Each structure stands twice: as C-alpha cells, then as structure tokens.
Amino acid sequence: MSDQSSAGPAAPEADHTQPAPEPRSGGQAPSVLAGRADRPRPRFVALVGPPNSGKSTLFNRLTGLRQKTANYPGVTVEKRVGRAQLRGGLEVKLIDLPGVYSLTAHSEDERVTRDVLVGEMQGLEQPDAVILILDSTNLERHLMLAAPILALGLPTLIALNMRDDLDARGGDVDVVALARQVGAPVTLISATLGDGLETIYDFLEGVIGSPDLLQLPVLRLPVISDAPECRRWAAVVGTEAHYRSPAPPKWTRRLDAVFLHPVAGPIIFLTVVVAVFQSIFTVAQPLMDGVEVLVTISGGWIASIMPVPWLRSLLVDGIWSGVGSVIVFLPQILFLFLFIGLLEDSGYMARAAFIADRTMAKVGLQGKSFLPLVSSFACAVPGILAARTIESKRDRIATIMIAPLMTCSARLPVYTLVIAAFIPERPLLGPFLGTRAASLLGLYVLGLLAAIFTAALLKSSILRADRSPFVMEMPPYRVPTFHSISLRLYDRTKIFVRRIGTVILTVTVLLWVLTQVPLMNGETPPIEESMVGTLGRTIEPLIEPLGFNWKIGVGLVTSLAAREVIVGTLGTIYGIEGANEDSVGLQESLRRDLTLGGAVALLIFFAFALQCMSTVAVVRKETGGWKWPIIQFTYMFVLAYSGAFIAHWLLG
Amino acid sequence: MTDIKRSLASMKEGEEGVLERLDLPDDMAQRLMTMGFLPGSHVRVTRRAPGGDPRVYRVDGSEIALRRETAIHLYLTTKDSE
Numbered sequence: 001m002s003d004q005s006s007a008g009p010a011a012p013e014a015d016h017t018q019p020a021p022e023p024r025s026g027g028q029a030p031s032v033l034a035g036r037a038d039r040p041r042p043r044f045v046a047l048v049g050p051p052n053s054g055k056s057t058l059f060n061r062l063t064g065l066r067q068k069t070a071n072y073p074g075v076t077v078e079k080r081v082g083r084a085q086l087r088g089g090l091e092v093k094l095i096d097l098p099g100v101y102s103l104t105a106h107s108e109d110e111r112v113t114r115d116v117l118v119g120e121m122q123g124l125e126q127p128d129a130v131i132l133i134l135d136s137t138n139l140e141r142h143l144m145l146a147a148p149i150l151a152l153g154l155p156t157l158i159a160l161n162m163r164d165d166l167d168a169r170g171g172d173v174d175v176v177a178l179a180r181q182v183g184a185p186v187t188l189i190s191a192t193l194g195d196g197l198e199t200i201y202d203f204l205e206g207v208i209g210s211p212d213l214l215q216l217p218v219l220r221l222p223v224i225s226d227a228p229e230c231r232r233w234a235a236v237v238g239t240e241a242h243y244r245s246p247a248p249p250k251w252t253r254r255l256d257a258v259f260l261h262p263v264a265g266p267i268i269f270l271t272v273v274v275a276v277f278q279s280i281f282t283v284a285q286p287l288m289d290g291v292e293v294l295v296t297i298s299g300g301w302i303a304s305i306m307p308v309p310w311l312r313s314l315l316v317d318g319i320w321s322g323v324g325s326v327i328v329f330l331p332q333i334l335f336l337f338l339f340i341g342l343l344e345d346s347g348y349m350a351r352a353a354f355i356a357d358r359t360m361a362k363v364g365l366q367g368k369s370f371l372p373l374v375s376s377f378a379c380a381v382p383g384i385l386a387a388r389t390i391e392s393k394r395d396r397i398a399t400i401m402i403a404p405l406m407t408c409s410a411r412l413p414v415y416t417l418v419i420a421a422f423i424p425e426r427p428l429l430g431p432f433l434g435t436r437a438a439s440l441l442g443l444y445v446l447g448l449l450a451a452i453f454t455a456a457l458l459k460s461s462i463l464r465a466d467r468s469p470f471v472m473e474m475p476p477y478r479v480p481t482f483h484s485i486s487l488r489l490y491d492r493t494k495i496f497v498r499r500i501g502t503v504i505l506t507v508t509v510l511l512w513v514l515t516q517v518p519l520m521n522g523e524t525p526p527i528e529e530s531m532v533g534t535l536g537r538t539i540e541p542l543i544e545p546l547g548f549n550w551k552i553g554v555g556l557v558t559s560l561a562a563r564e565v566i567v568g569t570l571g572t573i574y575g576i577e578g579a580n581e582d583s584v585g586l587q588e589s590l591r592r593d594l595t596l597g598g599a600v601a602l603l604i605f606f607a608f609a610l611q612c613m614s615t616v617a618v619v620r621k622e623t624g625g626w627k628w629p630i631i632q633f634t635y636m637f638v639l640a641y642s643g644a645f646i647a648h649w650l651l652g
Numbered sequence: 653m654t655d656i657k658r659s660l661a662s663m664k665e666g667e668e669g670v671l672e673r674l675d676l677p678d679d680m681a682q683r684l685m686t687m688g689f690l691p692g693s694h695v696r697v698t699r700r701a702p703g704g705d706p707r708v709y710r711v712d713g714s715e716i717a718l719r720r721e722t723a724i725h726l727y728l729t730t731k732d733s734e
Contacts, residue, residue, distance in 0.1 A: 101686035106679045138713040141688050227685035228692075231712075245713060260699045260708070354717050358703045361719070367706075469680050469722040471687060474708055474715040 041206035042129035044093045046117060048149055049133035050142055051099030051391075052475040054161040056080075058133055058191035059096035060487050062200070067096075069491060071624045073122050077112045078388055084204060092204050095127065103148040104225060108393050117152055129155040131200065136160035136188060137171060137246050137476075143234035144227070146182060156184045157203040163188040163196060165476075171246030178241035192481055252347075252476040259351045269355045272348070273374055276339045280332050280378050281409075287331035295324035313524070314512055322508025323501065325562050326614060329379055330496070332409065336375050336382040337492045338485070343371070344389065345480035350472060357470065363452045364459035366392065366470050369399040373451070376406035377444075380615045384622055385492060392470075394463045398455055400622060401632055404615050405451040405608065407444045413564040413581040414606050415443055421587035422599040446607050450639065462631075495621075503617040507561040527573055532557060546605065546641070547598025547648040559611045597651030601644035609640035656730055660695060660709070661723040668696040669728030671711075676725045684722075688712030695728060 049055035059067070059080065067082030080096040097116055098109035105111045112121070119126025132149050134142035139160065150156055160166075160173065166188075179186040185208050189196035202208045259265055299320040306312040343349040349371065357367030368390045376383030383403045390396040419439050426435045433441075514531040516524050527533050528550075536554035543553050551573045555566035567581055574589040594602065610616065610633045619629040663669060671693050674681040688711040689695070698715060699708040706719045 102682070104682055104686070106683055141712045141714065144686060227682060228690050231685075231690050256699065256708075260701070262700075262702055266702045350717075354701050354706065354708070357706050357717075357719070358701055361705075469676075469683070470706065470717075470719045471684060471722070472706075472717040473687065474717060 041090070042092060042127075042155070042204065044095070044125060044127045045129045045131060045204060046127035047094060047096050047131050047133060048113065048117070048145070049099060049161075050101050050135070050145055052473060053099065053133045053135045053142060054191040055099060055133045056096055057481075057484060058131075058159065058161065058189070058200075059094060060484055061191055061194055061197065062204075063094055065487070065490065067491075069495070071621060072112050073624060075108050075112060075624050077108055077624075086201060086205050090205070095124075101145060102227070102230075103145075107391065109391065117149075117154070127154065129203070130157070131203065132156055132158045133161050133191075134158065135162050136166045136173060137162050137169065137249075139173060139243050139245070140234045140238040141231070143237055144230040146237075147230045147233055150182060150184060157200070157208075158182065158184055158186045159200060160186065160188045161191050164190045164193055165249075166246050169246030169249065170244075172242070172244045173238075174242045178237065178243075181237045181240045192478070249476040255477050256351070256474075259348065260354065265351075265355055269352055272343075272352065276336075277374065277377065280335045280339075284332040284335045288328050291331060292324070292328050295320065295327065299324070310516070310524070313516070314509070317515075318508050318512030319505065321568065322511070322561055322565070323504055325565055325568075326501075326504045329409065330493075332378050333382050333496055334489065334493060336378055336386075337489050340371065340375065340382070340386050341485045341488045342480050345478065345484055347475045347477040349389065350474050353472060354474065361470075363455045365398060365455055366390070366395050368472070369395060372399050373403060373406060376403040376408060379408050379410070380404040380406065380612065381496060381618050382492070384615065384618050385495065387622070397623065397628060398458050398463055400619055400628065401458060401635075402451040402454045404610050404612065404632070404636065405447050405454060407447045407607070408563075408612075410563040410612065411443075411606055413567050414559075415440055415603060417567055417581040417583075417586065418590070418599050418603055420581070421590045422594075422596055443603060443607055446604070450608060454635075454639075495618075503613045504561055507613050511558055511561060527554065545648065546601045546644040547595055548602065549593055551593060552598075552602065556605075556611070561613060563606060563611050595648075595652060597648040600651055601648040604647050605640045605644040607640070608636055608643055610636040654731075657727060658730065659724045660697075660718075660726040660728055661720050663697050663728070663730065665697050665700060665707075667730060668694055669730035671695050672727045672729055674726055676722075680722075684726075687716055688714055689716075689726065695726075 047055050047059050059082065062084040063082030066085070067080060070079045070081070071077065072079050077098050082094050082096070083091050084094050085091060095116065097113045100107075100110045100113045103110055103114045103117070105114050115121040116124060117127065117130070130149060130152070132146060134145070146158060158178075160175070166173070173188070175186040175188055185199070185203065187196060187199035189200065199208070259268055299316045302320065303312050303316045306315060340349075343352065349368075353367030353370060355367070356370035360366050360369050369387070372383045372386040372390075374383075375386050380403045383406070384400050387396050387399045387403070390399060419436050423436050423439050427433075428435055428438050511532065514535065515527055517531050518525065520529065524530075525533075528536075532554050533550070535557050536550040536552075539553045539557070540548075540550040543556070548556070551570065554573060555569045558569040559566035567586075570590070571580075571583065571586055574586060576583055576585045576589070580586075590599070616629045616633060619632060620626060623629070657672065658669075660669075660671075671689060671691055673691055674684060674689065676684070690712070693712050696710040697707055698710045701707065701717075704720075706717045707723065708715050708717050709723075
C-alpha cells in the first residue's frame with residue numbers, strides 16, 4: 001500500500017499532488033485511498049453486491065470456516081455471518097447480504113438487504129461499514145447499485161472484483177478517478193485468486209475510508225429510486241474513471257455455442273443429469289454400504305462393552321440404529337452437494353435451468369427448480385437446500401413443497417420389501433422388465449404425478465398472488481475453485497449433521513423410551529405391550545380402513561424418524577432376528593397380515609406421506625418458520641391417507 | 653432505412669434493437685431496468701432454448717434470459733434495411 005501514512009485532514013478537492021496508484025505490473029493491488037486516516041475500527045461490516053459479483057467468494061476468503069448460516073426471521077433468505085481475522089489478532093464481524101441489483105425492496109432479498117443496512121432488521125445491529133463488491137468486467141451496470149449504497153452514508157469501500165478477468169480481456173479502469181467521482185475509496189481485487197485483499201484488510205482495520213476525511217464526491221448522487229437516472233449517473237462515473245469495458249468473454253461464447261446448441265444442448269443436459277444421478281447411486285452405494293457396516297460393527301462393539309442392559313439398549317437399539325439409519329445417507333448427500341456445487345460455481349447451472357425452463361413452466365415451476373427436484377430422488381434434504389438458488393420466493397416455496405414427493409432412497413427398502421412379498425416376479429417385456437421392476441417404476445411415476453398435481457394446485461391457490469417474472473442472468477463460465485467447493489461441502493454437511501442429528505436423536509430416544517415403558521416386573525415389555533404397541537393399537541381404528549393392523553401401525557409410528565425404520569420395527573414385532581428388506585421370513589409374516597389391497601395401500605401411503613422428520617426440520621429452517629412444514633405435513637398426510645384408502649377400497 | 657417499432661418477442665436471433673418502453677407493472681419494470689433493460693439501451697437476441705422459449709438477450713454487458721411472456725411486453729425500435 002501507499003506509504004503515505006495518514007494523510008492530513010480533508011484533502012483539498014483538487015489534490016493533484018496525490019501520487020498516481022502503483023503501476024499495475026507491480027503486483028500490488030491498485031487502489032485509491034481517498035482520504036486516509038484512522039477511524040474507529042468497524043465492528044460489523046456488511047458485504048453488498050449484485051448477484052454473480054463474487055461477493056460470497058470474498059466472504060469465504062475473509063472468513064474461511066469462521067462462518068455460519070441461518071435464516072432471517074420469517075423469510076426464506078439465507079443469513080450468512082462470519083468473522084474475519086485481522087492483523088494483530090483482532091476480529092471483525094462480517095455479514096454476506098443477499099445478491100441484489102438495487103435497494104428498491106421489490107423482492108424479499110432486496111427488502112432484507114435494505115433492512116439490514118438501515119438497521120431495521122430484527123435481532124441484528126446496523127453495520128457500521130459496507131464493502132460494496134462490483135464486477136469490474138461489467139462496471140457501469142453494476143455501478144447502479146453504488147448510488148443507493150453510498151446514499152446510506154456509511155463508510156463504504158468499493159471493491160471492483162474480477163480484476164484478473166478485466167486484465168485478461170483488455171479492460172481498464174482508473175480507480176483514483178473513480179474514487180474521486182464517488183467520494184469513497186475504490187480498489188481492484190480478485191476474490192477468486194485472493195488478489196488485492198490488503199486494501200480490504202486496511203478498510204476492515206479502520207485504516208482507510210473515514211467519511212469525514214473523504215473528498216466530497218464530484219458527482220452528486222442520483223435520485224436512487226429512478227433506475228434510468230442511476231444508470232446515467234453510472235455511465236458518467238464510468239466515463240470519468242476512463243472505464244474501458246473488456247472484450248466479451250470469448251470462452252463463454254464458445255461454450256454456450258455448444259451447451260445451448262439446439263440439438264447438442266439438451267443432449268449434454270440429459271447426460272449431465274443422468275451422470276449425476278447415476279453416480280450418486282453407483283459411486284455412493286459402496287460408501288453407504290461401508291457406513292452401514294461401520295454403524296453395525298461399532299454398535300456391536302458398544303453393546304459388548306456396556307454392562308448396564310438398559311443403557312446398552314438405549315445406546316445400541318435406540319440412538320445408534322436411529323442415527324445410523326440417517327447417517328447412512330451421508331455419502332449420497334455429500335456427492336449431491338459436490339455436484340450441485342460444481343454445477344453452480346462453473347456457471348452451468350444457469351444453462352441447465354435455461355434448457356429445463358420450458359418443461360418446468362408447463363407445471364407452473366421454472367428451470368431452476370429442476371435440479372433440486374432431481375436431487376430429491378436421492379434425498380429431499382439436499383434437494384430442499386439446493387432450492388436456495390431460486391430467487392423467486394413463490395417458485396422456491398413450490399419447489400420445497402413438492403420435493404418430498406419425489407421417490408427418495410429411504411423409500412426403497414420399504415418398496416422392495418412389500419413388492420417382494422406381494423408381487424410375483426413375471427416377465428412383462430421379455431427379459432427387460434419384470435412385474436416387480438414395473439411396480440417399482442410405477443411408484444416413481446406415482447410420486448412424480450403427485451408432485452405435478454401439487455405444483456399446479458399450489459400455483460392456483462395459496463401461491464397465486466406473487467407473480468414475479470422469470471429473469472435470469474447467465475454468468476460467464478468460471479473454473480470452480482477447490483476452496484469454494486470444499487467450503488460449500490463443509491457448510492452443507494454441517495447443516496445436515498447438526499440439524500438432522502439433533503432431530504433424529506430426539507425422535508429415536510423418544511421412540512426408544514416408548515418401547516421400554518411400562519416396565520413389567522422390572523423388565524422391559526415385549527413390543528406389543530409397550531407404549532409404542534399401545535400407540536399402534538390406539539391408531540388401529542384410524543388405519544383399519546386402509547387395511548393395516550396395529551403391527552403396521554407401530555411401524556408407521558416408528559417410521560416417523562426415517563421411512564426405512566419400519567422394516568426393522570416389523571422385524572422386531574414379528575420376532576425375526578436381523579430382518580431386512582430381503583428377509584423371506586418378514587415377507588411371509590407380512591403376507592399373513594396384509595391383503596393385496598392393504599399392501600398397495602401401504603405402498604401408496606409411503607409414496608405420499610411425509611414420514612421424515614429430517615425433511616420437516618429442513619423445511620422449517622429454509623422457510624423460516626413452522627407455517628410451511630405444517631401445511632406440507634398435513635397436506636401430504638391427507639394425500640397419503642386418501643390414496644391408501646381408495647386403493648384398499650378398490651382392491652380389498 | 654426506416655425505424656420500426658416491435659416487441660422483443662418478435663425479433664429473431666441475432667437481431668438488435670433499441671429499447672423504447674416496458675409495458676409492465678412498475679415493480680416488474682423496475683426489476684428489469686436494474687438488470688439493464690432501460691429505455692435507450694441496445695438489446696440483442698443471442699440464443700434460444702430448445703423449443704424457442706426462453707431466450708437469452710445481451711443487454712448492457714450481460715446475458716439475461718427472459719421468457720416470451722415477459723419479452724412481448726418490451727417494445728423496441730429496429731432499423732429496417734429492406
């Protein structure tokens with residue numbers, strides 16, 4: 001940085017003595033310190049910028065693992081807060097605000113950004129400084145956002161990002177002139193390469209950017225609610241700062257010629273989707289089997305060293321098997337997050353959404369809903385988390401609401417068991433398709449149809465009012481960085497393990513207690529005499545019209561933790577040791593207790609009901625309250641119950 | 653060469669025009685304007701999705717995808733060289 005330590009008070013307006021910025025080749029970040037003196041060190045700094053400006057990349061650079069994500073109260077907008085370590089062991093709190101083009105408060109993202117910046121966000125103090133991140137390769141349009149941000153009067157540093165791109169494509173900007181025009185310090189950075197961050201740290205440490213020492217902006221700020229005037233102001237600032245826009249991104253053009261080609265585009269798109277889907281099942285499967293074996297072995301080990309029987313039972317049969325049944329899905333979920341991260345960071349996600357949009361529009365959704373819904377075929381939890389990329393609140397909610405209707409992998413053990421027990425294997429289409437595979441396929445289609453129906457229902461009822469147009473920026477392609485992908489994986493896994501872990505732990509411990517009481521002569525009761533058994537009997541009149549007896553009822557209760565838990569529960573009730581979905585003994589017992597109609601009803605019930613506390617927990621978090629998870633749970637229960645009722649009534 | 657006025661949806665790929673007005677409710681118009689669709693700006697149709705909808709437009713240094721249902725409300729003048 002410039003050695004001019006603390007320039008005296010208010011530099012006169014025409015300060016021609018100020019040294020030119022360091023030459024670009026010097027390796028130092030060119031920056032201008034339009035007024036340089038120590039101001040009180042900020043405690044809470046907001047990062048603001050348009051979407052695709054690299055704001056989150058900078059946030060990740062500055063905070064690393066010292067960040068956490070939550071939701072703003074009552075809205076679906078993600079709140080990311082972290083701490084940046086400064087020189088000398090100091091720390092500053094940072095907030096990564098949602099990407100916005102303006103502060104006009106037309107969208108939820110804009111409203112949240114505005115509320116935080118003016119200090120009206122509930123439970124959050126007002127930031128005492130702002131870093132505005134703009135894409136230097138598209139400076140004039142991005143400068144439109146500078147007007148409303150500077151008008152807030154907070155100490156602001158303007159960080160022009162993508163400096164490497166600007167240089168490579170022959171663009172240029174005079175940051176000194178720019179700073180003089182807007183009356184705030186300006187610096188060029190590359191958040192991806194970690195280049196030019198010294199000025200950011202200077203700003204965070206309060207070394208630069210004190211407002212009273214700044215030159216007054218040469219240009220008066222425009223009326224900020226008037227977009228055309230903001231754009232004219234931005235154009236004048238750009239011209240005065242000798243902004244030369246870079247050549248269009250050549251590689252993006254070339255790649256789009258292939259990825260958005262009328263014939264090749266859809267083929268590549270389908271290949272990508274199938275490859276992602278295939279790999280989460282084939283590559284993740286051995287890992288999932290490995291985790292399952294680990295859970296079993298470690299459970300056995302705990303059982304062998306735990307002398308107290310009830311404690312052993314709580315740990316092994318309760319906590320270990322319950323949490324284990326969810327942890328098994330972790331490899332699959334990690335793979336999903338990895339692929340979603342790669343697709344998002346490379347810029348392909350926007351192209352995939354573009355290609356899928358027409359099809360998704362037919363069911364009232366949009367292109368960006370496609371990948372979250374495809375992910376939900378593995379597990380609804382990562383699918384729902386992936387819906388964060390959908391800016392339109394209405395489309396995001398609709399996507400979250402229908403995601404659990406996609407046939408997730410936790411349903412497969414239940415489907416396999418019931419189909420194997422009731423459907424005799426016969427060839428349907430020669431060697432290609434048998435009756436059992438066809439039944440399974442039918443269940444996938446059933447879930448999909450229910451999802452389409454639900455999307456249409458939502459769009460014509462509770463989600464009708466909000467009509468935002470489909471507008472999507474196609475960002476240039478970029479090579480994803482290891483740093484950003486691994487941070488994303490870490491963050492999403494943390495959410496999964498922490499949120500899901502606590503919910504599942506609570507549910508499994510509760511269910512375990514219900515199987516242990518009331519004690520009979522100081523001994524644990526057989527399951528049919530326990531509270532769970534009583535519960536199963538209590539709901540028997542309710543599920544009897546579906547063709548289920550109390551044993552299935554007990555299974556339905558325990559499957560609230562995770563769907564596939566019903567298999568183990570039924571094994572326990574029927575007294576079959578180590579029962580899994582391939583157990584012939586379990587299949588025989590089921591055949592004794594269920595008619596064909598009852599079996600189909602059970603399949604339909606599992607296809608529609610939201611028996612997954614993990615999903616409920618994630619939906620609550622992502623929608624910022626209990627409203628949507630309650631609507632979702634009730635709706636899916638009604639759908640499941642009536643579907644199962646009709647099936648049993650028709651088939652007997 | 654005469655100026656003709658037409659909707660963005662009626663333009664073909666590769667065609668370019670100057671945006672005249674956005675015939676949309678204020679909040680929707682504002683949103684499009686902050687993304688570069690300002691009266692006076694040059695808009696070029698760059699690509700279309702399979703099936704023809706949505707399409708990508710180049711405006712103010714960015715590529716923005718819009719659906720036909722939105723594009724029909726944007727009016728442009730184009731040079732007619734025939």
